[in-house]
Amino acid sequence: MDKELNFTIGKFSKKTGLSIRTLHYYDEIGLLKAQKDPNSRHRLYGEDHIVKLQKIVALKFLGYNLEEIGLMLMDTSLNLSLQNTLLQQQKAFEEKKQHLDKVLKAISRTISLLDSQENIPSEILINNIQNEQDQRTWLEHFTSKEIADKVYIKSEEENLSLDKEFIDLSREVKKLVGKPVHYPEVQELANKHLQASLKYVGEEAMYAFGKLEDEQIGDFQIMMAPPYTEEEEKWLDQVIEYYMVQNGMYNPNSNENNVK
Structure with missing residues (x-):
């Protein structure tokens, strides 16, 4: 002193x-x-x-x-100069702000959906929004930053529209689960599901997914927190696989099963 x-x-x-x-x-x-x-x-x-x-x-x-x-x-x-202290704390508050922005974003989108639909799996939606950074990091690692940007840089209107579309699809899955995969309404559901996925991730990401191992895809799906039970998810996988085989998009006997 x-x-x-x-x-x-x-x-x-x-x-x-x-x-x-x-x-x-x-x-x-x-x-x-x-x-x-x-x-x-x-x-x-x-x-x-x-x-x-x-x-x-x-x-x-x-x-x-x-x-x-x-x-x-x-x-x-x-x-311990005041300038460095401020810089350190600024970084900490920016990280807190990013977290709060995610929470507010999740709340806003959930409120918008609650205004237009009933009985939505809102906890799934919130988890997905909070996990977006992890999803994006994973996607950049296995594809590219450009592809990840196309997937996650969307307007709130686009995000809200996609949320509604996937909620409607989840309701259809729960309604049709257990029906034979070749039923016309089941195959129409598969078509809608693939079209919605294509709209969400884009052709480039879908093509990149086709090159990945099932275990790698599974890691991404876990981060997406799908609103399905294990039984529903297993049935939906069978439905989509049947659709892709029937439409020449997938050959279970081939070593190169890429989405065209």
């Missing part, structure tokens, strides 16, 4: 705007230790105390608790 201890606790309180009671507390917990006059034992403060207090006030304002602030001030490996 500065050797020039020019302020009594009363003067330091007036200069900094911090109450004497708070200064006593900060001293007791070791956050802002005053120097003691060897004769009077009164608390004395200098300019270095002001600099340290400014850091404490700034860190407290930015959301850190006193215990965290104390640890930060004791860690000499940290650069």
